[in-house]
Amino acid sequence: MGTYQLKYTMKCMLAVALITFCGPSLAEVVVRDDTGATVRLPEPARRIVTLAPHLVETLFAAGAGDKLVGTVHYSNFPEAAKTISRVGSYDRFDLESVVALKPDLIIAWLSGNVPASLDKLRALGFPVYVSQIDRIDDVPSEIERFSALAGTSEIGNAAAKRFRERFARLQQRYSKLPPVRTFYQIWKQPLMTVGGKQIISSVIRLCGGENVFEQLETLAPAVTIEAVIAANPEAIVASGMGESRPEWLDDWKRWASITAVVRENLFFIHPDLIQRHTPRLLDGAELLCQQLETARRRRPHG
Known part of the structure; x- marks a missing residue:
């Protein structure tokens, strides 16, 4: 088993989140991340960099895949994710490569990314949203938050609704x-x-x-x-x-x-x-x- 796969498998922690999405597509976006920090954007993000493969999948589910300009190795789903520029690995991404992509939002992974590297990105003025979910029933909330950040709430909310309905059917049955x-x-x-x-x-x-x-x-x-x-x-x-x-x-x-x-x-x-x-x-x-x-x-x- 590769070092990446083994380390990637081992990561995961508790998440509690709150969304506040204000106004039309060009209004300020305010979303609380999984560390409790508030992320503010003057308008929905148009150039997003994600720092873990699973974050890419969720962004696509939220209808924001076309806003992704950079991600890390092993981001292989959906098929369109394979063409996105790479900035390194989740635990050793290249800071200069991230900066060169001029993102207006960076989505990070609490238990996977190196905190010092995220601090450097913040010091350069980049908004950093930190994700960490620990239960399967936290997934739809993350879809909603990502869609709020990207201005794709109509798509994201519908996807979250489908997830919750399917989850409820499994829960009821098993x-x-x-x-x-x-x-x-x-x-x-x-x-x-x-x-x-x-x-x-x-x-x-x-x-x-x-x-x-x-x-x-x-x-x-x-x-x-x-x-x-x-x-x-x-x-x-x-x-x-x-x-x-x-x-x-x-x-x-x-x-x-x-x-x-x-x-x-x-x-x-x-x-x-x-x-x-x-x-x-x-x-x-x-x-x-x-x-x-x-x-x-x-x-x-x-």
């Missing part, structure tokens, strides 16, 4: 079902999972699952094989780093005492559908909900 104890595996060496505050844990809860490492405070903690065996998950879900099911998922078959192994509940979800804080999280959630429902059906009767 969240009250008998719980499935779930181990989510990010990677093999080191063996890594997600703690209770990581956004994937909120997806597991949406599907009526229980993260067996919910009690861990770290977002992406390392655990031992012995700890997984002791937790005895009913389902093991892995992501890996691409479209293919990771070979190491089947390594669990050597531990026949684990319920997930006995019942063949070893599942895979493409990492981009569940490890990015974007509207596509609902696609990953639907897959996970179906997988946990499979685990329920495989329970012994009687």
Whole structure:
């Protein structure tokens, strides 16, 4: 697994946000970011630089993709994102490249970008909006905030509404079902999972699952094989780093005492559908909900 993918997977924290969008398209825009800071623009942004791949996806969902002039490596969705100028990586972007693009708004990632680099951008006079969401149900609020910043609220509000409706349908269908104890595996060496505050844990809860490492405070903690065996998950879900099911998922078959192994509940979800804080999280959630429902059906009767 590449250093970028592993570090990118591990990032994520709590977000609380408030939107205030005043007046017509050329009016001042005032939006509170996820750190509680107020970002003011004299008018909706026209030249936006994002400093994380998942922020690009959400901006496109908000109807503001055509306002993006710069982003970082691995910003690969939607297809149009691949043509946007790169300014480096999320954890090591090039300050001069950002400045050269003359953005009127920079959208940053709290737990991914280097704070000192963001401070330099602010010192140069660039408005910096800092994003950080921690639950799947925070996604529609972010869509609304991004669309407010870009003056595309009609599109963004509609997208947020669709997200909330789809989320509510999944919640109604799955969240009250008998719980499935779930181990989510990010990677093999080191063996890594997600703690209770990581956004994937909120997806597991949406599907009526229980993260067996919910009690861990770290977002992406390392655990031992012995700890997984002791937790005895009913389902093991892995992501890996691409479209293919990771070979190491089947390594669990050597531990026949684990319920997930006995019942063949070893599942895979493409990492981009569940490890990015974007509207596509609902696609990953639907897959996970179906997988946990499979685990329920495989329970012994009687």
